[in-house]
Amino acid sequence: MLGIARRGLRLATGLVLGAVFTVAELPFVALSALSLLLVLAWPRGRRAVLKPVTAGGRALTEANRRRLRSYITTDTSHAYADHRALQYLSLRWALGLLGALVLSVTLIGAAYGISWIFILLLSEVRNPGTLAIASIGGLFLLFLSLQGTFGVANLETKLARRYLGPSHQEELERRIEQLATSRAGVVAAVNDERRRIERDLHDGVQQRLVALGMLLGRALRSQDEQRAEQLLRQAHEESGQALTELREVAWRVYPTVLDEAGLRAALEMVAERSAIPVRLDYELTAEPETAVATVAYFVVSEAVTNAVKHSSAGLITVRVAQGEDAVLVRIEDDGLGGADSAGSGLFGLARRVAALDGRFRVDSPAGGPTTITAELPCA
The missing domain is CATH 3.30.565.10 (Histidine kinase-like ATPase, C-terminal domain)
Incomplete structure (x- = not known):
């Protein structure tokens, strides 16, 4: 629950910034469209106007890419074309306004939902039924607007990926790189596991078996029956400890209870x-x-x-x-x-x-x- 609340707060922050960016994006889109329309039939003038327009479009698009990456956890490609950035901005400002509307409704719903607390504390309640209906309606409006926050964030993600990528080829290249890295990691993990097993066997079980062999050898060579019996008893204890350590090694390699x-x-x-x-x-x-x-x-x-x-x-x-x-x-x-x-x-x-x-x-x-x-x- 706490994780959902944190994610919602982060998304809301991203939408607030998106609404702020709309203040610059909407005039930029309008002025850029008007400027390009005036020089549509004049190639030299069109090139002169297009240069600052694309520069401004890239600046606004990069600001949105940072916002999306930080608050909406959406990664996009840096290798997008200039015209794709302008297409993105021509639609993005509408989502900024939608986000501002959703957040405004959220505040209104929250205000109505908790208004009964202040009314009870500061004044006498004359119409409790009306107060209850207003509070319930406010909470319902708050719920719908919170769902809208996630919806607008999802639209932001889809719009950015539609116009800013990453492209299918970039996705494939990134996937290939991930697979190569994970494969190398698996090979390294297997080698580490083998070294650990070898170390456990060498330092534990192998030493126990060596000690067991020495005890049995001494018992066979002993001429004293009492001494031989004592050595055999020690060998029996050593074999039990070796078996315990071997079971521990087998458990760490893979526990059979996981399958059973x-x-x-x-x-x-x-x-x-x-x-x-x-x-x-x-x-x-x-x-x-x-x-x-x-x-x-x-x-x-x-x-x-x-x-x-x-x-x-x-x-x-x-x-x-x-x-x-x-x-x-x-x-x-x-x-x-x-x-x-x-x-x-x-x-x-x-x-x-x-x-x-x-x-x-x-x-x-x-x-x-x-x-x-x-x-x-x-x-």
Whole structure:
């Protein structure tokens, strides 16, 4: 809910700026059209007029591109033609006026919706029915105008992409670049995982097996039955510890419970195995596809492991929810903050998420809290 409110406020700010830009765009479009019409049959004059017109059009268009990128999160191409910029401005001013109208209605609806508070505080209510109807009508008008804010922002996006791009070729080039980057990231993540597995086996299980072999060898060579029995007992304990560590390595590579019981059960086991209390809010009503579930599991597992090792937190909160077209994963701890998103663990998670065309973000100011979010696209 808070995220929707923030997005609405950001969009409203973008529309306010768009309405302000209309003050310059409308006179510019009118004067440019009139000037070009006067020199339509005079080639030299048309060229002389066209130069400042295109320069002014580009300046206004660039201002709108910055506004769209900052407040409406719409990216456009910088390689648009001059005539496309003029076509864009010739229509954009109308959206600016529409945005101003919608915002005005929003203010009116808000004023009527909360007017009963001031009336109750400042004067005596003589017609409570009329006051109630006015307040309800104001709130309804506020609701409709807020929906209109999102609608105008959507029209702004469509208009900008229609005239300013990016073109189909630019989209393809950007997609190819993204795929090449994500493929390289996947290869690097696989290599990192192999090195980690080799390190775990070498430093853990292999050392245990070497110690086990030495104990068995000493037991075979011993002439003292009591000593041999003691060595065999130690070897038995060592074999149990080696088996435990081998299971830990297998769990970190891929937990079988993820295939057998699903994502929720796998995350519950992560919470149970954590040295810090973990509160799990699992809101998915259906099991996600295997690739999404796997990445979601590793995001939570690695984030919880990092929090246990470095955060000094007292509680870790994990939330897995269904977005509009993505699985949303959020891990937050109340620790000291300062997590390095470029570190090997978190950077590896970012590459895993990027391989699914997802979004990954780490927010960890000094003093905490640390919040890790991942958006994993799904059908």
